Amino acid sequence: MVEAEQLSFRYPEKQSKVLTDITLQLTAGRTLITGASGSGKSTLFSLLNRLYPENCDGIVTGKLYLFDRSYDTYAAGEVNRRVGTVFQDPDSQFVMQTVEEELIFTLENFAVARDEMMTRVATILAELQLTDYRDRVIHDLSGGEKQQIAVACALIGKPEWLLLDEPLAHLDPETSTRFVQWLDNVAQTVNVVIIEHRPFLWGGFFDREVELVNGRINYDGPFVARPDYTFSPVEVTKGNVFLFHVPQLNKKTFNLASSKLTVAEGDLIAVLGRNGSGKSTWLKSLAREHQEVGLVPQSPAHLFITSDVSRELAYGHNRPIGDIMNRLGLGPFRNDHPLSLSHGQKRRLAIGVMMLSNKRLIAFDEPTAGQDEVSLRALYELMVERIRAGQTVLFVTHDLSFARIANTYYLMHEGYLSGPYDASLWNETELLQAHGLLLEES
């Protein structure tokens, strides 16, 4: 499908190249494109379905052929009939309200004859074992279900290739495993290219692998299965113990049972459980009930109220901010708007805010979602630094490899919090399975 020779790419406003000297031939089969954040894999992805260079005015040099024709000879939307795409974020790739309307949207774009549409919809849903979803409202589906629908919307156009951009980033381990198995079954006849910084989740799905490092191809050959990144437990020294009580909470669709959380100063706590089991709701309740708890939301940007970094740090108190600002490496950005920072910087600013407001417990909601290993290592360092300083850190996560750093565990299942557990939790197969935490590979 793709033939690239000495392909380079840069954004118009930047001098440095995102992709350099890429020579690559993508052939039939299942290909993995991997690499860290900023390695250029998402840029390469957007060149493959011709969203780039058109939509970013990027500058391409070298040869790039899609289906034996140069990329610039295609009209807008033309190549997309032969390449189906699934994006990372389940919440921002749909246009219509229901699954059926969404599928029809693709068919309308491809000018399929009207009387053929309904049969096509029925056929694809049956093939993908999704018939029950036909009349469902997309907004009400879970993340995993949305990704399946996104695959259906891509495949209904009968593409020759299917591209997926980190489709598992927002899914929990159990849902991820199920999605991979399902895709393995349904994608028998279509060629697949998947961007993924964590190939471990895909088991033996691929037959070829391309690794990018700093915009260059570092490896191109058969797929080598390898273990996930590993994090080792942090040694903690516990201080005084506190008890937090979280009251019962009843919502329309969901009930959170009352729970107790025992917290020692300097402890590192992980809260695990399925998507939708109530972890985030519980965390919000905890923060609402207790002044000493500082919540860092999944997107730290939600926390920011003011329009520059130093004012943000100084908000709501009179303590000096200089020391903490410099320790977190935010000094050079003191006058920048908090929303203009990178994700890592935003997270550090959020932590700075928590440190300055004298919170005893810093609670992170899903800090690992969509993060690559480098970013996780940075998060790890930040957390360790905090517990060494005597604060307690708690985090909610789906990332079982990262969760290993914790010293104490709590599990959430349909609104019920159980725990504390220690690291021996990882040997309790049944308990893990009941909470959707068991990967079949491990």
Place this chain on the structure above:
Amino acid sequence: MTFQEMNPTIKFMTVTLLMFGLAFMYNPWTPLAVFIGTLILQILFSNVNWKRWGLFMVPFLFTALGTLWTTLVFGKETSGEVMFTLFGNDVTVENVILAATLSLRVLAFTALSLLFTLTTDPKRFVYSLMQQGKLSPKIAYSVFVGFRFFPILKHELMQLYETHALRGVRLETRLDHIRHVPNLIIPLLAGSIRQAERIAFSMEARGFTGEPRATYEVVAITRNDFLLASLLIVLFGVSVWIGI
């Protein structure tokens, strides 16, 4: 034959035409006749939830009463026969007619608008605008995406309020919430722009170019559409005649 089934573009054009015409009628009887006639047509040819209708009507009823009151009390001094005295102001016949005209016009406008809004499915209206009104798919589908954005934006807004409350922003009363809105606009916009860009990419990747495309949902024009449109126009004609 109901207003629900009526072609939305034709319905929109007819209703707009009537409103435009009403603006030139300076007597109280025409708007009154249009108001009553619209209600009768709505009862005959549609299946409207009258409780909702009533709720929507309430604010406009107040507007109408307000118009009546202010025109009576603060109306221009006119010569003519004085009908009665209100708070020391002489109210003439001319004053009363003018006040009734204005307030009945408000009511007639509202009845016509509600006839349209309460019997029109927004999705069908956009489809129809695309098919009969030659609206560009680019604009039409922006509207569809907009529909999807509402729940997402609402969710995002709630999250912002929650986290800001946790940071110690005073958000106890409704007034506190309203006062805090200016601080939320930038984060909300930043989030929305990112989302919008992602959706745009996703649409293009699925072959949407804004060029003419196939349509599954055909919103046809039938004989009934013209019948209903003529009924409305006849109603207007009769109302004008009553006014003269």
